[in-house]
Amino acid sequence: MPPFDRNFYSIGSVRIERLNIFAQATSLGTYMSHVAPKFKLFNTLTRQKEDLQTITPGKVGMYTCGPTVYDYPHIGNFRAFVFEDLLKRWLQFRGFQVTHVMNLTDVDDKTIKGSQTQAKPLREYTNFFANAFFQDIKVLNIEPATVYPRATDHIPEMVSIIKTLLQKGIAYCGEDGSVYFAVSKFPKYGKLSHISVQELKVGARVSQDEYAKEEAQDFALWKAWTPEDGDVYWETELGKGRPGWHIECSAMSMKYLGETFDIHCGGVDNMFPHHENEIAQSEAATGKTFVNYWMHNEHLLVEGKKMAKRLGNFYTLRDLLSKGLDPLAIRYLLLSTHYRQQFNFTFEGLEAAKSAIERLTNFLRRLKDANGKGGSRKVNELTEKVEGCFGEAMDDDLNVSVALASLFDFVRDVNNLLDANELSREEGTMVSKLISNLDKVLGVIPKPQEEALPAEAQVLIEQREEARKIKDWKTADAARAQLKAMGIAIEDTAQGIRWKRIRA
Numbered sequence: 001m002p003p004f005d006r007n008f009y010s011i012g013s014v015r016i017e018r019l020n021i022f023a024q025a026t027s028l029g030t031y032m033s034h035v036a037p038k039f040k041l042f043n044t045l046t047r048q049k050e051d052l053q054t055i056t057p058g059k060v061g062m063y064t065c066g067p068t069v070y071d072y073p074h075i076g077n078f079r080a081f082v083f084e085d086l087l088k089r090w091l092q093f094r095g096f097q098v099t100h101v102m103n104l105t106d107v108d109d110k111t112i113k114g115s116q117t118q119a120k121p122l123r124e125y126t127n128f129f130a131n132a133f134f135q136d137i138k139v140l141n142i143e144p145a146t147v148y149p150r151a152t153d154h155i156p157e158m159v160s161i162i163k164t165l166l167q168k169g170i171a172y173c174g175e176d177g178s179v180y181f182a183v184s185k186f187p188k189y190g191k192l193s194h195i196s197v198q199e200l201k202v203g204a205r206v207s208q209d210e211y212a213k214e215e216a217q218d219f220a221l222w223k224a225w226t227p228e229d230g231d232v233y234w235e236t237e238l239g240k241g242r243p244g245w246h247i248e249c250s251a252m253s254m255k256y257l258g259e260t261f262d263i264h265c266g267g268v269d270n271m272f273p274h275h276e277n278e279i280a281q282s283e284a285a286t287g288k289t290f291v292n293y294w295m296h297n298e299h300l301l302v303e304g305k306k307m308a309k310r311l312g313n314f315y316t317l318r319d320l321l322s323k324g325l326d327p328l329a330i331r332y333l334l335l336s337t338h339y340r341q342q343f344n345f346t347f348e349g350l351e352a353a354k355s356a357i358e359r360l361t362n363f364l365r366r367l368k369d370a371n372g373k374g375g376s377r378k379v380n381e382l383t384e385k386v387e388g389c390f391g392e393a394m395d396d397d398l399n400v401s402v403a404l405a406s407l408f409d410f411v412r413d414v415n416n417l418l419d420a421n422e423l424s425r426e427e428g429t430m431v432s433k434l435i436s437n438l439d440k441v442l443g444v445i446p447k448p449q450e451e452a453l454p455a456e457a458q459v460l461i462e463q464r465e466e467a468r469k470i471k472d473w474k475t476a477d478a479a480r481a482q483l484k485a486m487g488i489a490i491e492d493t494a495q496g497i498r499w500k501r502i503r504a
């Protein structure tokens with residue numbers, strides 16, 4: 001029998017190289033405990049988990065429905081954006097080059113109404129909320145998309161698709177001058193949302209952008225101008241008017257990703273009618289499959305009900321930040337429940353998220369002090385285990401709760417090694433790198449500079465040092481107690497004074 005080689009495995013006589021996704025993370029001689037991982041995702045189209053097979057090997061084209069820039073998004077909306085960020089980061093971690101397109105819906109019923117209420121031109125009004133959105137995603141450590149197309153910059157692309165649909169006889173002009181999509185002409189209508197097409201009333205029309213399944217009928221592609229639209233209109237070959245919401249996403253996604261692309265995401269509320277109508281328009285126009293994988297996140301709830309503007313049960317990110325809450329704890333909370341499960345937003349949940357992040361930052365700080373003998377087999381076993389478990393869980397349709405559980409098991413076990421002074425300095429550095437590498441996916445650990453010791457605490461530490469030098473234990477203890485009240489614990493180590501955050 002040939003000698004066992006860690007870097008290869010065999011099927012029959014074939015030797016296959018193991019994929020070491022954590023190669024940059026550690027030089028502890030670790031390797032993937034499973035082979036050539038395949039990312040499985042739940043495809044709403046088939047209601048099944050499927051292996052991701054991209055159109056171009058190694059590349060992913062991904063479209064995510066972006067914000068309607070008529071107001072500040074609430075944190076329910078951010079649940080969708082954080083899930084999409086996690087998905088993108090995981091794909092990148094697995095080596096895919098991701099082209100991510102996120103649109104800004106800057107013309108629809110809501111933006112028009114908002115601009116009129118504030119008596120501002122539409123662009124000025126939506127610019128304000130678009131900028132607020134960009135600030136918010138930065139605070140939540142959401143990586144920027146490759147491109148953020150705005151609907152109002154893509155009217156010719158929308159007109160072109162609508163003209164094709166008119167030429168093919170799939171769209172028609174209503175007596176109100178608007179152009180409608182004839183649902184009865186697209187036999188696959190309902191394939192995503194599983195709506196029963198028999199229930200459709202032929203020729204019945206809906207002009208507003210949002211409606212319920214029960215009301216499904218021909219929908220507006222182009223809306224003829226009405227006095228309520230004020231100065232928001234485009235003079236086009238389709239007449240004076242503006243686009244419907246659904247055509248916006250078809251036009252922008254296909255422009256940047258092609259007529260068929262890999263992944264389209266959004267919240268479950270977007271599945272019908274928005275995504276169903278995107279499929280109908282796009283596939284009827286091109287004759288090709290529009291999207292291969294549809295992924296939908298479940299809702300963030302408040303006391304069992306969807307967090308939504310119209311229900312008034314929402315918090316914006318700014319509401320939470322003004323209460324002094326930590327944005328990375330909000331991010332952690334939003335991503336730590338599997339994206340296909342609903343969950344209730346609570347302040348207790350946010351506290352738990354904050355503690356989880358503190359456990360990670362305190363662990364990283366402790367690793368800096370590792371000074372043991374090292375060389376124990378244990379640390380190799382633990383790193384291999386966490387690499388395998390974390391990767392397997394994330395490859396299983398982003399099973400983040402299992403991935404996080406494996407990470408915290410690892411933290412506990414390595415903490416035990418640190419307690420027993422078994423970790424060498426070099427091993428401590430390697431483990432830190434591994435944690436930082438996994439955080440490229442999670443994005444929840446604050447950057448070191450954000451974790452700077454507050455100036456007030458710095459002064460107290462110096463006072464304590466001075467007091468200790470002259471054996472003034474009373475003053476030294478008082479300084480330590482004051483630091484504790486600020487939520488900071490200090491430790492005297494061989495390398496000097498170390499501090500960590502604790503519950504005050």
Ligand code: AMP
Binds near residue numbers: 068265266267301
């Ligand atoms: P909108 O700005 O309304 O178009 O929504 C932006 C994204 O947020 C869409 O993908 C919605 O499906 C999603 N969304 C809206 N409300 C929630 C919620 N309560 N929980 C999770 N996602 C939501």
Ligand code: ZN
Binds near residue numbers: 064065066249274
């Ligand atoms: Zn959309």
